[in-house]
Structures are given as C-alpha cells and as structure tokens.
Amino acid sequence: MTAIGIDYGTSNSEVVYFDGATHRHIKLDPSLEQGNKIRSSVFIYFEDELPPPPDAMVEAKVSQLQRLINEQIDKAKQGYYDAKDPKEQSRYSNRIESLRGEYHNRPALQRKAIQQLMHAMSLEEIPLLRLVEHGKFAFGEEGFKRFLKMPDKGRLIYSPKNFLGASLDGDQKKAFIGIIAKQLAYFKQCAETQLEKPVSSVVIGRPVKFHGTRGEVGNTQAIQIMTEAASNAGFSKINFLDEPIAAAYKIEQTLPRDTTALIVDIGGGTTDICCINLSPERNNQLDRKQDVLSVTGRRLGGMDCDKSLLLKVVAPEMGMGLKMINGLPIPPTYYSDMCAVDNIPALTRFFSDDYGLEISQTMSVTKHPEQLERLLLVQENKLSARVVNSVRMAKELLSSKDKITLPLHYIEDDFDVNISTEDLKSALKPWLSKVKALVVECLEKSSAAPEVVMVTGGMSLSPIIIDALYEELLTGLPRLENDAFNSVCEGLAIQAFKF
Numbered sequence: 001m002t003a004i005g006i007d008y009g010t011s012n013s014e015v016v017y018f019d020g021a022t023h024r025h026i027k028l029d030p031s032l033e034q035g036n037k038i039r040s041s042v043f044i045y046f047e048d049e050l051p052p053p054p055d056a057m058v059e060a061k062v063s064q065l066q067r068l069i070n071e072q073i074d075k076a077k078q079g080y081y082d083a084k085d086p087k088e089q090s091r092y093s094n095r096i097e098s099l100r101g102e103y104h105n106r107p108a109l110q111r112k113a114i115q116q117l118m119h120a121m122s123l124e125e126i127p128l129l130r131l132v133e134h135g136k137f138a139f140g141e142e143g144f145k146r147f148l149k150m151p152d153k154g155r156l157i158y159s160p161k162n163f164l165g166a167s168l169d170g171d172q173k174k175a176f177i178g179i180i181a182k183q184l185a186y187f188k189q190c191a192e193t194q195l196e197k198p199v200s201s202v203v204i205g206r207p208v209k210f211h212g213t214r215g216e217v218g219n220t221q222a223i224q225i226m227t228e229a230a231s232n233a234g235f236s237k238i239n240f241l242d243e244p245i246a247a248a249y250k251i252e253q254t255l256p257r258d259t260t261a262l263i264v265d266i267g268g269g270t271t272d273i274c275c276i277n278l279s280p281e282r283n284n285q286l287d288r289k290q291d292v293l294s295v296t297g298r299r300l301g302g303m304d305c306d307k308s309l310l311l312k313v314v315a316p317e318m319g320m321g322l323k324m325i326n327g328l329p330i331p332p333t334y335y336s337d338m339c340a341v342d343n344i345p346a347l348t349r350f351f352s353d354d355y356g357l358e359i360s361q362t363m364s365v366t367k368h369p370e371q372l373e374r375l376l377l378v379q380e381n382k383l384s385a386r387v388v389n390s391v392r393m394a395k396e397l398l399s400s401k402d403k404i405t406l407p408l409h410y411i412e413d414d415f416d417v418n419i420s421t422e423d424l425k426s427a428l429k430p431w432l433s434k435v436k437a438l439v440v441e442c443l444e445k446s447s448a449a450p451e452v453v454m455v456t457g458g459m460s461l462s463p464i465i466i467d468a469l470y471e472e473l474l475t476g477l478p479r480l481e482n483d484a485f486n487s488v489c490e491g492l493a494i495q496a497f498k499f
C-alpha cells in the first residue's frame with residue numbers, strides 16, 4: 001500500500017512520497033516552474049454567464065437605488081441647512097446637484113441595478129454549499145488568476161484551512177468537506193500519475209490548535225472535516241501528525257546522535273512549536289509519544305502579519321485615521337472588515353450594498369473623500385483578497401530589501417505605497433511578542449532544555465522574525481539548517497512510510 005504525506009497548509013500545500021531512502025516531491029501546480037507547492041486558495045465559479053435578471057427585477061432595483069439616493073439627498077440638504085459657513089454650504093449644494101444627476105440618469109441606474117443583481121446572484125444569494133455542488137473548481141495560481149479576471153463569477157476561498165475550527169453550521173461543514181475533498185482528490189491523482197501506482201494511505205499534517213478560541217471543540221471539528229474529506233477523496237487509511245513533530249522527524253534523519261530539539265514552525269495561519277528528544281535509533285518507530293516533551297500552538301501566522309502591515313501602511317492611504325466633519329474618526333472597523341478574507345460573514349457584510357452606501361455617506365461628511373473613495377473602490381469591486389495578497393508579496397520582498405514601492409494601480413491609477421522594513425518591524429511588534437510568548441511556554445512545559453533549535457515555515461524567511469527569536473530569546477542555541485517550506489511535508493512522508 002503506497003502512502004504519502006500531505007501538508008495541507010493555510011497558504012501553501014505540498015505532497016511528498018518517501019521510499020525509505022529518498023523524498024520525492026509531487027508536482028502540484030503546472031503553472032509554476034517550481035510547482036512542488038500549490039497555493040491553498042480555491043476559486044469556485046460558474047463558467048457560463050448567469051442569466052440576466054428579468055426586467056421587473058431590474059426596475060424594482062432601480063427604484064430601490066433611487067430611494068437610497070433620495071435619502072442621501074435629504075441628508076445632504078440637512079447638512080446644507082446646518083452648515084457653518086458658505087464654503088461648507090457650497091460643498092453640500094454640489095453634492096446635492098451630483099446626487100440629483102445620478103437620480104435622473106436612468107441608463108446608468110439600470111446598468112448599476114443589473115450589475116448589483118448579478119453580484120447578488122453569484123455571491124450573496126447562492127449559499128456556499130450550492131456553489132460547491134454546482135460550481136467548477138480552479139486550484140493554485142490558475143484559480144487565483146481566474147478570480148482576479150472574473151471575481152463576479154464565483155467565490156474565492158482564500159484559505160479553507162482557516163475555517164476548519166470555526167463555528168460552522170451543517171451546510172457550511174458539508175461545503176468545506178466538499179471543497180477539501182476536491183483538493184485532496186486532485187493531490188492524490190497527481191501523486192498516482194507521477195508515482196505510477198495507486199496511493200491509498202495518507203498522513204496529513206495538523207496544527208496544534210486549529211482555531212483561536214474554540215480549543216478542543218474546534219480541533220475535533222477540523223479533524224472530522226479533514227477525515228471525511230480525505231475519505232471522500234478516496235484515501236482508505238488516514239492519519240494525522242502535529243506539524244512541528246513532522247518537521248522534527250525530517251531533521252532527525254540528519255542527526256548523528258540523540259539530541260533534544262526545539263522546533264518552531266511559523267506558517268501562514270499558525271505557529272506550532274515542539275520540544276522533542278530525537279534519536280537516530282528510534283527514528284523508525286511509529287509511536288514517539290514518550291519523546292515529545294512539550295507542544296504549543298496558536299493561531300498566529302503570516303496572514304495576521306499581512307493584515308497588520310495593511311492596516312499600518314495601506315489603510316491610512318485609504319482614509320483610516322481621518323476625521324469626519326463632526327470631529328469623530330472614520331470608523332476603523334471599515335478597514336478590519338476590508339481585510340476579513342478569512343471570515344465569510346464579515347466579508348459578505350463588507351461587500352453588501354448597505355456597507356457601500358455607508359461608506360458613500362461617510363465620504364460626504366469627510367474633508368478628503370478622495371482617500372475614502374479608494375476604500376469604496378475595494379468594496380464595490382470586491383478587491384479585498386487582491387489587496388491582502390499584494391501586501392503579502394510586499395512583506396515577502398521586504399525579507400531581502402530595505403524598502404519597496406507597492407503598486408496598487410488596480411484600485412487607482414498611480415496609487416503607490418512606499419513600505420520600509422521599519423514599517424514592517426513596527427507592524428509585527430505585537431504579533432512577535434505573542435510568538436515569543438508561545439516559544440517561552442513550550443520551553444517552560446518541557447522537562448529538558450533543547451540543545452538545538454530549528455525555525456521553519458515560510459515566515460522563517462523573514463530576518464525580522466529570526467533576529468527577534470535569536471537575539472532576544474534563543475541566544476547562543478545552535479541553529480539547525482532548515483528548508484522553510486519542505487521540512488513538515490518531508491517529515492509527514494517519513495511517518496507515512498512507517499505505516
């Protein structure tokens with residue numbers, strides 16, 4: 001029975017086969033030259049045009065839009081009467097005139113009505129489960145590119161793994177089982193084609209804690225969803241292994257003698273740590289519970305860093321921190337809602353017409369509506385995932401550059417944001433102190449001090465993180481050479497070989 005390891009990651013997934021001597025990485029993403037890992041996002045879409053809405057529906061929507069414009073006119077009129085000086089009065093009268101123009105422009109209103117109805121049909125009205133059952137699936141870079149080209153035609157699940165431990169109803173659970181089963185079936189098929197034999201057994205990596213607040217309830221649900229998905233994908237033997245322990249098994253193969261090691265895996269979604277006794281003599285034993293000295297994990301990953309950086313450097317260019325005419329700040333929740341790519345209800349609310357209307361209304365009582373208009377463009381064109389992805393790339397570039405210019409021209413021509421490593425450092429500060437606290441907790445729980453340390457996961461490529469861990473916490477502890485992306489999956493494949 002051939003067995004593989006699958007590292008089902010928040011950002012990237014990998015599949016590796018170990019034959020007892022060498023590791024073979026399965027190519028998963030044909031659109032990448034180095035296609036051994038694949039972006040974990042999934043785009044579920046309808047290929048054909050959805051039928052245009054009937055005339056009666058369009059007319060009803062036009063009337064609704066006109067009612068909303070009328071409400072805005074009434075508010076602007078009130079602003080005109082309450083204005084303190086002629087300058088402010090003239091701002092309101094301009095606004096009233098432009099709203100009246102919008103009210104009477106029927107062709108534009110009809111276009112907007114059709115566009116909104118189509119959005120509603122593909123995104124808000126169609127429940128996720130229906131989309132999963134009837135839609136087409138696109139994985140990896142191809143899926144993300146398709147999403148960028150036609151975001152209205154479907155729904156991007158930025159990172160399915162992020163939802164596994166969350167509070168889900170029955171249909172949502174079924175939807176995620178369906179999504180992940182499709183991904184795992186695709187991975188299995190790639191492995192079978194490339195290894196030229198059937199694959200029926202799998203060891204899947206798991207974080208120590210899937211969810212921030214739901215503890216064991218979240219973990220149990222996540223494992224149930226993953227097990228059912230793997231079984232639907234055609235695997236008959238399914239096992240799980242903590243991700244940092246898998247990474248430890250991989251380095252165990254390179255150690256000449258028994259060694260106590262601290263393994264820190266900082267990925268896209270979680271940080272997972274273990275302190276473990278590694279031994280060249282015991283490395284082929286299946287159950288190593290007695291060697292694991294301590295394990296800690298928390299939902300602290302690269303995606304949180306992307307959001308913090310976004311809030312620190314991009315959101316201020318979109319109006320965050322500005323004051324409204326009444327002296328109150330623009331609600332900061334606009335910006336946290338904009339980045340909620342891992343929270344379906346929050347993101348659906350952010351993309352709703354009412355939310356757009358609220359931002360428009362706030363624009364009319366702000367001194368610099370141009371900046372807030374950028375937020376409105378992200379809202380109207382559903383660009384959240386694209387912005388978070390751009391900031392992720394910026395963060396990665398800052399691992400090798402002191403400063404960069406991030407072009408956001410899909411929001412507005414010439415919209416560039418300058419970002420320095422100092423900006424990143426300050427955005428990461430609160431996050432880093434939580435990561436350090438998790439390392440300290442693991443060290444305190446362990447009955448023996450580590451002799452070596454290995455930091456792995458994509459975030460280990462950031463000098464800011466490495467410096468913070470080594471200079472302030474693990475000073476002097478020998479550091480093992482590491483492969484940021486492959487250690488976990490190679491360790492899972494080693495475990496799979498033992499079955």
Ligand SMILES: Nc1ncnc2c1ncn2[C@@H]1O[C@H](COP(=O)(O)OP(=O)(O)OP(=O)(O)O)[C@@H](O)[C@H]1O
Nearest residue numbers: 009010011012267268269270302399457458459461
């Ligand atoms: N050069 C780089 N510098 C800084 N960060 C990077 C770099 N390359 C990748 N990353 C970050 O690493 C993270 C992905 O790491 P990894 O592939 O280990 O995560 P994952 O296994 O998918 O997630 P998890 O294990 O948490 O489920 C992303 O946040 C990504 O932006």
Ligand SMILES: [Mg+2]
Nearest residue numbers: 009267457488
């Ligand atoms: Mg990982």
